[in-house]
Structures are given as structure tokens and as C-alpha cells.
Amino acid sequence: MIPVRGYEGAGVAVLGLGRSGLTAARALRAGGALVIVWDDGAAAREAAAAEGFEVRDPTGPGALDDVVVLVTSPGIPHLYPAPHPAIRAAWDAGVAVDNDIGLFFRSLGEDAPRTVCITGSNGKSTTSALLHHILTQAGRSAHLAGNIGRGVLDLDPMGADDVVVLELSSYQTELARSLTPDIAVFTNLSPDHLDRHAGEGGYFAAKRRLFAEGGPDRAVIGVDEDEGRFLANQMQEAPGDDRVIRVSTGRLDGPGWRVTARKGWLAETRKGRQIASVDLRDVPGLPGRHNHQNACAAWAAARALGLGPRDIEAGLRSYPGLPHRSQRVAERGGVVFVNDSKATNVDAAAQALQAFDRIRWICGGLQKEGGLGDLHPHLGRVVRAYVIGREAQAFALALGPGVEAEVCTDMATAVARAAEDARPGETVLLAPAAASFDQYDNFERRGDDFAARVAALD
The missing domain is CATH 3.40.50.720 (NAD(P)-binding Rossmann-like Domain)
Structure with missing residues (x-):
């Protein structure tokens, strides 16, 4: 403690x-x-x-x-x-x-550990766990806490050779009176928790505070949305300022430090020269474009901490993945079952849907503001949807006429029907695009129920 x-x-x-x-x-x-x-x-x-x-x-x-x-x-x-x-x-x-994050930073002494704070709408848990895994696999003394794992004040006292990786939600960054990370990471932004921040502007302002008031030595910023581009511009002093590392799943040009993942290939470029590249397509713990973005952010943070490309690549390849986040729970008769119960909003579900082909999609729950319209461009790989939740009928209708949907209401029925219908080469994917509170205490319970139902299949 x-x-x-x-x-x-x-x-x-x-x-x-x-x-x-x-x-x-x-x-x-x-x-x-x-x-x-x-x-x-x-x-x-x-x-x-x-x-x-x-x-x-x-x-x-x-x-x-x-x-x-x-x-x-x-x-x-x-x-x-x-x-x-x-x-x-x-x-x-x-x-x-x-809050406890402010107390933690207030309590750091002269022999303080390095701190990496990771925030964003989606991917911050995976990025945090992945960075922690990379560091420990490379022999560094690293500790994972905050919005994931242990409460930060529950950690044992540490020294300058330690690294603390903190996942921080907008609730935590908004209120902490002391924020002094060595490295701050912004993954991405999509509408979420809007009631707690009075809209998207307040939500982004809470995330931005980690950078604007935290004054990190290095900022790793996902720039696939305008908010990230704005933030990166705010943090840099000149076009080639390598205190800002831009991360993207698209093409990035310019003189600065950047880490990108295009078509499954991660590439690090600095001062106009490519330093390293890794094929992420065969990394089992990081499937899909959204996880490639997470890999880029973790790579950038690890490089900022002084790790070499070979050590980071080894960590990427050995990463087992997090429960409830694109977690492969079984394969039966050529059908893969994937638990992404953490996909509690439309953007996270859209990312999951882009990671697999020929999907038997289990979705539904307590809908968030904004509806399901942003999902429609990503439904082309869905063979059939199996809808759960107390308002399953309304959710199914909101998917639109282009998706064949079956109202199942409960997880047991959805898993049984999807497994019965699935053919070799298809994926049964739980990516609800909704909160769990209409039927479960949290998304973990929902994911555990899915995994248990899959394990009980004949």
C-alpha cells in the first residue's frame, strides 16, 4: 500500500x-x-x-x-x-x-516510478494490459492499476526503476487534482458517458485534461478522429516535435514520430525514416483493426520508455488478450466463439464486427444514446443477428432491414441458436453494442455467461 x-x-x-x-x-x-x-x-x-x-x-x-x-x-x-x-x-x-488518482500523484516522492497514463473511449484496457505485458516480458518491473486491476493506492511503494501503467476513465481524469504522468496516451474518442459530462465537448475536455494539466514528457495520441488531431496539435511545439507520437490505422505523413498500422502491418517512422515494422495479422491476441490501433499505442509508449523493437514485438506475439475483449473462448467444428462483452457502445461493436468474417452476431442490451445508425455500414459481414435484452424486439428493428435478426431475449437461447446455425469458418461473436444492466450487473457477468453457455454446448 x-x-x-x-x-x-x-x-x-x-x-x-x-x-x-x-x-x-x-x-x-x-x-x-x-x-x-x-x-x-x-x-x-x-x-x-x-x-x-x-x-x-x-x-x-x-x-x-x-x-x-x-x-x-x-x-x-x-x-x-x-x-x-x-x-x-x-x-x-x-x-x-x-480522487485516489490525485492522491497517488500527490504522494510520489523523489525516487518516484515512471508513470504511463492511458485514456480514451475504446481500447484503453487492452492498451494498458498490453503495455504492462510487454514491459514485464522484457524484464521491467511494471505494475498495472487504476481503472483496471488494482486500485492505484493498493500498490506497494516503488522506486525509480519501476513503471506504473494506469488506465484512467474520464471520471478519473476529470477530477484528479494532481496529474503528472511521464507519458500520457489517448487512444480514440467516441460518444460515451455523455450524461456524466453534459455532452461530447465535456467528455473530450475530461480526457484532454490528462494532457493539458498533466504536462507529460511524451504524449502518445491516436489521430484517427478530429479530437485526437486537435490534441496532438495542441501538444506539439513544432512540426518535427518528437515529444508527440501520433498513432493511426491509416496513412500518416510528415516529419514527426508516428506509429501506424495499415492492412495489418505496424510501422514506426521517425524523422522521415522507417525504424521498424511488424506483421500483426497473425498475432492471435490482437485480432482486428481496433486491436492493431491498441498495439500501435502500446508500441509507442514502450518505445518512449526505451524498449527496443525486438522486445516489443516479442511481447505483442505472446500477449494472451484480456477477458471480454475479442477473447477467443472456444472453437467447435470449425466455428470460433469470441467474447467481446466489453463492446458496450456502437463504436466498439463496429470495431469488433470488422475483425471477423461471416459472423453469427449476439447483440443487444440497454441501448445508449445515439441509436444504432452508426453500426449500419459495418453489418455486411453479419450472417445473422441473435438479439438479447429486455428490449430485444426494439433493438432488432433498429438494426434495419438489411440484417436478418432473431429475437432470443436471453443468452442461453442466443448461444444455442447461433451454435446450431453456424457453419465451419464462421464466428459466433458476442459484441452487444449496448450496456448490460438490463440483465447483468456488469459486462463481465454477461461475458462470463456467454463463455459458460458455450462451454455447456453438446
């Missing part, structure tokens, strides 16, 4: 006692802070009290009089669509609001 510095003898309130919140409370106490905690759930409050924490409702009269900072968990709204009452109470009391 990393003891939080700077609050010795001071009162600190922690709001939300999930994984990151409870870890933050422990780390604050380890650093000498006087910690009070609160969670809207009674069970979480009882568990914290059993660890000796003082449980106090921060919205009560005078509850924050002896508090200097309120540390909130990322899932708790702090501005849109409406601030949590405890956040409002902190504003009224003049108490600063922060």
Missing part, C-alpha cells in the same frame, strides 16, 4: 467504499490522516466500521467542519447529471474534492 502524504493529522472524508474508495481510506490512514468514511449502502458502511473507520454522513450539520478534503469514488457523479449531495456539501463547506 502507498501511504498518502500531505494530510498527517488532518481530517479527510472518503465518499464511496468500493474497491478504490476503501483502498484510499486505508492509504490515507496509513499516511497519518484522520479518516471519516461514507457510502450510501449500509453493508459497505458496516464493513468499513469493522475496520475501525469512523462512519459519518458528510451531508449532516457540521459533518465537514474538521475536514480539508473529500475523496470521492469515480462512479459517484460530481457535476453532471447532478452532483451527489455530499459533493454539494463539500462545495458549501469550502472542502476540496479529489
Whole structure:
């Protein structure tokens, strides 16, 4: 555990006692802070009290009089669509609001590890896990935390030879009061979490903050969208400024440092000269164009950390993939079953659909804003759709007349029907293009159910 510095003898309130919140409370106490905690759930409050924490409702009269900072968990709204009452109470009391990411950077000493922070709409989990894998395979002491794996303050104290890879959501980048990464990575941007940021502009602003206020030594930026191009331009000082590494799945020209993946070939170019290239088409853990973009971002970050091309290529080829992200769970009679339950929005599902041919597509769930129109150009490889979710009928209709769709409602029916229909050479793909909360607690549970149903096939 990393003891939080700077609050010795001071009162600190922690709001939300999930994984990151409870870890933050422990780390604050380890650093000498006087910690009070609160969670809207009674069970979480009882568990914290059993660890000796003082449980106090921060919205009560005078509850924050002896508090200097309120540390909130990322899932708790702090501005849109409406601030949590405890956040409002902190504003009224003049108490600063922060999160565990801000506490982490605040607590780094002189012998601090290198930090790589990775954000974006899609691919940030895979990019983070892939970079961590590349580093460890190359013999570097690397640690994975943040929005993936462990809470960042749950890591053990580290030194200058260590590297911390942090996946950061927009909720985390928006609120952290201290952000000082050595390398910052922006994968891409597509509409998501718009209710928490009052629209696309607020969403991008939350991501951009990692760069604008973080001041990284190097910025790895996906430039396949205008927001990425804007951000790269904001970060550079001159056309050949190699503090910015541009990443793309298309053609990039110019004098700067860039890593691209066109037609499955990764290429690194610097100062107009190609330095390295890798054929990604036969890398099993990174199928499809979207994963090739992730590979480019991880390659660029690893190069910025001083790794050589051969070590990085070895890491790419040995990468096993993440659960629920283009995860190959079985092959039966020439039919491959792929779990991409993490494809919770239209853009992620579109990327998954482009990674395979002749697809038996399991989709549906709780639709997000914007509808399914952006999916229509990517449905040509779908042989048939098997729709799940409480609103499966409406979802199937939204796919349009060009897609043959069967309303299955539940996962068991969808897997059974897709497996029955599938022919050798086809892929049964779970890429829902929707959130899971109408039927599952989270996308992991949905993906686990898919894998279990596939394993139970006769």
C-alpha cells in the first residue's frame, strides 16, 4: 500500500467504499490522516466500521467542519447529471474534492516510478494490459492499476526503476487534482458517458485534461478522429516535435514520430525514416483493426520508455488478450466463439464486427444514446443477428432491414441458436453494442455467461 502524504493529522472524508474508495481510506490512514468514511449502502458502511473507520454522513450539520478534503469514488457523479449531495456539501463547506488518482500523484516522492497514463473511449484496457505485458516480458518491473486491476493506492511503494501503467476513465481524469504522468496516451474518442459530462465537448475536455494539466514528457495520441488531431496539435511545439507520437490505422505523413498500422502491418517512422515494422495479422491476441490501433499505442509508449523493437514485438506475439475483449473462448467444428462483452457502445461493436468474417452476431442490451445508425455500414459481414435484452424486439428493428435478426431475449437461447446455425469458418461473436444492466450487473457477468453457455454446448 502507498501511504498518502500531505494530510498527517488532518481530517479527510472518503465518499464511496468500493474497491478504490476503501483502498484510499486505508492509504490515507496509513499516511497519518484522520479518516471519516461514507457510502450510501449500509453493508459497505458496516464493513468499513469493522475496520475501525469512523462512519459519518458528510451531508449532516457540521459533518465537514474538521475536514480539508473529500475523496470521492469515480462512479459517484460530481457535476453532471447532478452532483451527489455530499459533493454539494463539500462545495458549501469550502472542502476540496479529489480522487485516489490525485492522491497517488500527490504522494510520489523523489525516487518516484515512471508513470504511463492511458485514456480514451475504446481500447484503453487492452492498451494498458498490453503495455504492462510487454514491459514485464522484457524484464521491467511494471505494475498495472487504476481503472483496471488494482486500485492505484493498493500498490506497494516503488522506486525509480519501476513503471506504473494506469488506465484512467474520464471520471478519473476529470477530477484528479494532481496529474503528472511521464507519458500520457489517448487512444480514440467516441460518444460515451455523455450524461456524466453534459455532452461530447465535456467528455473530450475530461480526457484532454490528462494532457493539458498533466504536462507529460511524451504524449502518445491516436489521430484517427478530429479530437485526437486537435490534441496532438495542441501538444506539439513544432512540426518535427518528437515529444508527440501520433498513432493511426491509416496513412500518416510528415516529419514527426508516428506509429501506424495499415492492412495489418505496424510501422514506426521517425524523422522521415522507417525504424521498424511488424506483421500483426497473425498475432492471435490482437485480432482486428481496433486491436492493431491498441498495439500501435502500446508500441509507442514502450518505445518512449526505451524498449527496443525486438522486445516489443516479442511481447505483442505472446500477449494472451484480456477477458471480454475479442477473447477467443472456444472453437467447435470449425466455428470460433469470441467474447467481446466489453463492446458496450456502437463504436466498439463496429470495431469488433470488422475483425471477423461471416459472423453469427449476439447483440443487444440497454441501448445508449445515439441509436444504432452508426453500426449500419459495418453489418455486411453479419450472417445473422441473435438479439438479447429486455428490449430485444426494439433493438432488432433498429438494426434495419438489411440484417436478418432473431429475437432470443436471453443468452442461453442466443448461444444455442447461433451454435446450431453456424457453419465451419464462421464466428459466433458476442459484441452487444449496448450496456448490460438490463440483465447483468456488469459486462463481465454477461461475458462470463456467454463463455459458460458455450462451454455447456453438446
